[in-house]
Amino acid sequence: MRAIADAGSLTKAATALGLAQPALSTQLKRIERVLGGALFERGRHGVRATPLGELVLERARIVLPAVSDLQRDAVRFARGAAGAEGPRFRLGGTHGPLLGALVDRLAARHPCAAVTTHTSWSEREIAAAVTEGRLDYALIGTCGSSTPPEGDRLAWREIATDPVFVMLPTGHRLASRDRVDLADLAGAAWADVPGDGCFADCFHAACARAGFTPARVYETDTASCVHLVQVGRAVGLCRATFPDTAGLVTRPLAGDPLVWRHLIGWHPDTPAALTAPSVLAQARAAHAEAAARSRSYAAWRASGLP
Incomplete structure (x- = not known):
């Protein structure tokens, strides 16, 4: 979603992500079904977020960095715990x-x-x-x-x-x-x-x-x-x-x-x-x-x- 919003176009977002445009469209439709509504409106000049899309993007700006931090901390702790059997x-x-x-x-x-x-x-x-x-x-x-x-x-x-x-x-x-x-x-x-x-x-x-x-x-x-x-x-x-x-x-x-x-x-x-x-x-x-x-x-x- 963030890639689409930043690019303003499904085609540009797909290129930036290294995906085919139909594949990105399929992923977007799957997310919209889960969330219960359209996330983007399509127009002559590309796409823009709907009110629901704005809400999801705003929450994603908070949630995604926290998820990345959790993943990094978990990897770091797992690497540290791997040496728990003896001094290292x-x-x-x-x-x-x-x-x-x-x-x-x-x-x-x-x-x-x-x-x-x-x-x-x-x-x-x-x-x-x-x-x-x-x-x-x-x-x-x-x-x-x-x-x-x-x-x-x-x-x-x-x-x-x-x-x-x-x-x-x-x-x-x-x-x-x-x-x-x-x-x-x-x-x-x-x-x-x-x-x-x-x-x-x-x-x-x-x-x-x-x-x-x-x-x-x-x-x-x-x-x-x-x-x-x-x-x-x-x-x-x-x-x-x-x-x-x-x-x-x-x-x-x-x-x-x-x-x-x-x-x-x-x-x-x-x-x-x-x-x-x-x-x-x-x-x-x-x-x-x-x-x-x-x-x-x-x-x-x-x-x-x-």
């Missing part, structure tokens, strides 16, 4: 330092559990997979206090909040500083991992406040970001817990103009909610370990300065 941790994460550490901790504490991973640069993709029941947990980050994706469907908890650091090659003129002013990097090319949140906009806004526009930004995977920094092609943006790596140093930006929140999310109506407190605790422990291993992070924390 299906983790989705963006490119960052915590996913591997969380896998290690869960595998050590649940040696008989199935622990699987899926990575993507897209926070929205990972959150949608949890909503649809294809993943149990989403391990992502958001810029500052921005709202995570699927915020009305998933339960999100904060693991930690960190400043964003800059990666410099060891021979860079600013590598010896404890903190780096963003304005001192005005002429640099930049390397960063892509995402579909607001981080890119926030970075450009921070640069504008520092009085410049980035000359070039390479959005690529983590390994390529590291390489571009090591060879002096770019300076990089990274989480504060980024591990010490040969050929580069990480330094906090003066004033901490960019902030990154590590989050973990799950659907509250699936079995994953039962193990969520333990998984959250392991994620926080993984972050604490990563922070302790980073000399730059420890120095930033000890300074107590913004």
Whole structure:
């Protein structure tokens, strides 16, 4: 019915639905018999809904989304319940330092559990997979206090909040500083991992406040970001817990103009909610370990300065 009303013509609606026009007419007549009256009036300019048709269309606008939600929730719950016979941790994460550490901790504490991973640069993709029941947990980050994706469907908890650091090659003129002013990097090319949140906009806004526009930004995977920094092609943006790596140093930006929140999310109506407190605790422990291993992070924390 909605297709017919939107198209204004049985022929156009049939084409849009991939049906033959007689088949669509037969379906419409069957519905009209069930509902007890004509739903559309036919005229020279196509079809239009009758008063009964308007009533049915109005109710359908309410009922059909609810039916779709019910079907999606049922599929998600069935997928979640399929693992009820034993522990299962299906983790989705963006490119960052915590996913591997969380896998290690869960595998050590649940040696008989199935622990699987899926990575993507897209926070929205990972959150949608949890909503649809294809993943149990989403391990992502958001810029500052921005709202995570699927915020009305998933339960999100904060693991930690960190400043964003800059990666410099060891021979860079600013590598010896404890903190780096963003304005001192005005002429640099930049390397960063892509995402579909607001981080890119926030970075450009921070640069504008520092009085410049980035000359070039390479959005690529983590390994390529590291390489571009090591060879002096770019300076990089990274989480504060980024591990010490040969050929580069990480330094906090003066004033901490960019902030990154590590989050973990799950659907509250699936079995994953039962193990969520333990998984959250392991994620926080993984972050604490990563922070302790980073000399730059420890120095930033000890300074107590913004």
